[in-house]
Amino acid sequence: xxxxxxxxxxxxxxxxxxxxxxxxxxxxxxxxxxxxxxxxxxxxxxxxxxxxxxxxxxxxxxxxxxxxxxxxxxxxxxxxxxxxxxxxxxxxxxxxxxxxxxxxxxxxxxxxxxxxxxxxxxxxxxxxxxxxxxxxxxxxxxxxxxxxxxxxxxxxxxxxxxxxxxxxxxxxxxxxxxxxxxxxxxxxxxxxxxxxxxxxxxxxxxxxxxxxxxxxxxxxxxxxxxxxxxxxxxxxxxxxxxxxxxxxxxxxxxxxxxxxxxxxxxxxxxxxxxxxxxxxxxxxxxxxxxxxxxxxxxxxxxxxxxxxxxxxxxxxxxxxxxxxxxxxxx
Numbered sequence: 001x002x003x004x005x006x007x008x009x010x011x012x013x014x015x016x017x018x019x020x021x022x023x024x025x026x027x028x029x030x031x032x033x034x035x036x037x038x039x040x041x042x043x044x045x046x047x048x049x050x051x052x053x054x055x056x057x058x059x060x061x062x063x064x065x066x067x068x069x070x071x072x073x074x075x076x077x078x079x080x081x082x083x084x085x086x087x088x089x090x091x092x093x094x095x096x097x098x099x100x101x102x103x104x105x106x107x108x109x110x111x112x113x114x115x116x117x118x119x120x121x122x123x124x125x126x127x128x129x130x131x132x133x134x135x136x137x138x139x140x141x142x143x144x145x146x147x148x149x150x151x152x153x154x155x156x157x158x159x160x161x162x163x164x165x166x167x168x169x170x171x172x173x174x175x176x177x178x179x180x181x182x183x184x185x186x187x188x189x190x191x192x193x194x195x196x197x198x199x200x201x202x203x204x205x206x207x208x209x210x211x212x213x214x215x216x217x218x219x220x221x222x223x224x225x226x227x228x229x230x231x232x233x234x235x236x237x238x239x240x241x242x243x244x245x246x247x248x249x250x251x252x253x254x255x256x257x258x259x260x261x262x263x264x265x266x267x268x269x270x271x272x273x274x275x276x277x278x279x280x281x282x283x284x285x286x287x288x289x290x291x292x293x294x295x296x297x298x299x300x301x302x303x304x305x306x307x308x309x310x311x312x313x314x315x316x317x318x319x320x321x322x323x324x325x326x327x328x329x330x
Contacts, residue, residue, distance in 0.1 A: 010032060012167065012173070012201060017208055060104070070208060074090055094111075115164070117132050128220050162204070168200065195286045204223050207294055222289055223300060227287075231248070
């Protein structure tokens with residue numbers, strides 16, 4: 001039975017990936033930074049190993065004897081003062097992990113990249129042969145994901161790269177679920193004017209495992225989902241919660257100006273603002289992703305957005321993170 005290492009094992013995608021790998025009969029180590037992380041990894045059926053992307057010795061111990069590394073850990077900061085730490089994690093941490101994997105003779109490095117490696121500057125719909133523009137972006141997250149992916153591709157290790165779009169689903173505590181909780185609390189001030197592609201976290205995790213189990217190496221797959229405007233997403237959230245939500249998209253210039261003001265204030269207070277210029281850029285962008293390659297080669301599927309939202313809302317409610325009961329069904 002092969003043994004693999006998962007970084008980001010306590011995260012949203014990482015937890016689903018641990019369970020998918022265990023269901024496939026794989027021995028799994030999950031990188032953890034704390035006792036609470038150890039508990040979460042063990043609860044998913046994996047073996048916690050204490051380590052950190054900034055600690056080369058701990059990474060060497062974690063990868064010893066593993067067949068594959070699944071590197072899902074990432075710093076998703078979008079506030080300027082956090083850029084240096086983000087680069088250290090996303091680029092420096094990936095470099096150290098690659099070095100450890102190479103020294104240990106790891107046979108496959110599975111990297112969770114992102115559509116952000118292409119950048120909002122790239123024309124859509126995104127396909128695997130679309131030239132990546134991440135190195136040119138003013139947004140550090142896009143630059144760092146692009147740089148980390150290049151390290152993986154140029155490492156000399158057999159690699160697989162998965163590039164998800166907006167990930168949604170059960171287990172989401174800090175990403176798109178924030179939008180759902182704000183709508184539930186009647187605190188959603190408006191909907192951004194852009195659009196996105198919403199990927200089911202469960203399908204994304206399955207795609208990682210299927211890619212590794214398959215014969216291909218040195219390949220990449222985009223993992224999109226159902227395309228929807230953010231206004232349409234908000235409307236469906238409101239329908240399922242039975243709550244009134246904004247019916248018009250906020251103008252992009254207003255959002256940009258508001259975010260710049262908050263950013264200036266944050267430089268004085270040294271506290272992250274609720275809305276950053278980078279976040280506004282993402283939500284004003286019209287993203288289109290072609291997942292055809294993943295559908296053909298990995299059996300990847302897009303979950304209909306009403307179903308994906310219903311599953312996410314049901315999980316949030318079961319966790320006590322929502323106050324309301326659903327008044328409608330998808």
